[in-house]
Amino acid sequence: MESGQGAAPSVVLAVDIGGTTVKGSVFVDGVELIPGRTVPTFEGPFSAFDAVLELVSGLARTARALGYEPTTIGAGAPGLVDAQTGLVRYAANLGWTDLPLARLLEERFSLPTSIDHDARTAARAEMAARPTLRDFVFIPIGTGVSSAVVSAGKTVIGARGQAGELGHVPTIPNGRPCSCGQFGCLETYASASAVLAGYIAAGGTANSTADVAKLVGKDALADEVWSDAVNALATGIIMLTATLDPAELIVGGGLSAAGPVLLDPLRERVGQLLGWRDSPAISTSHAGPRAGLIGAALLDTTVQSSFSHMSQESP
């Protein structure tokens, strides 16, 4: 490699790994080079990791075809993600336990790789879109419910990199059983999947959570399921507000597509429950449904600094 005039561009292969789809794109110095791509997480006999490998391979080929040499990989993943060690400790929806995702991608593509919890990558995108936002919680609601707590502009990682599991906060004592082994977890009432499953279990007919959202105010069964979800989320938000005093709670993920159907009753319920305390703002993502992917591209900054340091050290 030559060190000519001007630094080589940062060319990031960014992926956002979800329980249903894996999204990917190429970012050159922070600008998206191609329209993003989406592949199913599980297809036929293939694993979620196979889907990631195939998507990243395709992104690398595309970048090179357009004249850009990839410099790093940034990936967001759900579950218990340890950004420091690059391990996905546990991701039930992907079937991963202690998967060394960063190392596996580095070895396969010979590119420095950073990973982080998908809620935290989305929170990075949110901060990039609104730099004045310093204390907030980003709450993606999809197959599960998680969160990224940002305090004074820094994401809270936790002692073992496992902060963010808002979905496993108990909201109803001895409530619904959760796959995590606890009872009454927030996500057993408020995830997009739980809303749909709850509606069908109660005798309703719907193909998607969006269908259920459309029936709110028109169908008593939908109202009941929606109200359970709103109450569980409100309980989680009150808890976050009491302990962390965020300026704003930002709802992302699939369920946030319901917009005012979700936000209006949620704001009302939080206001009713909060007692003497002012309610924080509650909004939907400014970075949009691709927040996790955009944030995965931003992981690059960290990677670049740590790896450029390493390459200066080695001969």
Place this chain on the structure above:
Amino acid sequence: MESGQGAAPSVVLAVDIGGTTVKGSVFVDGVELIPGRTVPTFEGPFSAFDAVLELVSGLARTARALGYEPTTIGAGAPGLVDAQTGLVRYAANLGWTDLPLARLLEERFSLPTSIDHDARTAARAEMAARPTLRDFVFIPIGTGVSSAVVSAGKTVIGARGQAGELGHVPTIPNGRPCSCGQFGCLETYASASAVLAGYIAAGGTANSTADVAKLVGKDALADEVWSDAVNALATGIIMLTATLDPAELIVGGGLSAAGPVLLDPLRERVGQLLGWRDSPAISTSHAGPRAGLIGAALLDTTVQSSFSHMSQESP
């Protein structure tokens, strides 16, 4: 003031303001100069602020009598404390609303003054005692229950300086009414005052929470009240663990004097409830019952830097 050889010592008048007592002491370069003093917060017709003024006056006189000129005041207070503006926004137990505590003390004593939430000052003392502790939550349990969240070595202050109100996290839907206007707040079951009041309301006879703690395992009524407190605390701890992943939860304040009578069932309950996730360590304060006071003396660092900067700016 002359700038001779060696900097003048830092002489801090430190106070820890509680609902029952105000503690104070003098610290010279971080070492306590005198045995700490304790006065009742409310005495006859006098206000909590009168008690603070009298205590600080006495500390200043003592410091001067021993040849030390006070340089700063550091104060910890309960309730909603905004360290940035020096305001105590709301402290129900003290009768304070929007009290400019820092400014009032500065004007009265002509000394730069820093204030902070008492749980956060205690957490500073805890960090000073154990520098490797980077991600933890300090939970003082007395008249009320609060908390200080420390993430990567930084205390979480919140958007309006109002983080820490763990006592007002709802643990039981439609549970006991709380003075804050909510229902089922953690502190309506788990504060030292709630334990004593609950035991008496149920027909028991006791003069203090310590009396109730001594009856645990011997008296069915005490067992029941204690179990309610343990369950509420366990719910709060699970919620903190899920969202913040602390390495340790440190219980302080009056109730922590119960030691294993509190910690053993609390660890057991948290372990039962946490499902697949490893339990964080649960311990009592290493800095002891005077953690809040020791931490108030440590506030000095911030004051010194901000005020020395100011005095360089002005002629």
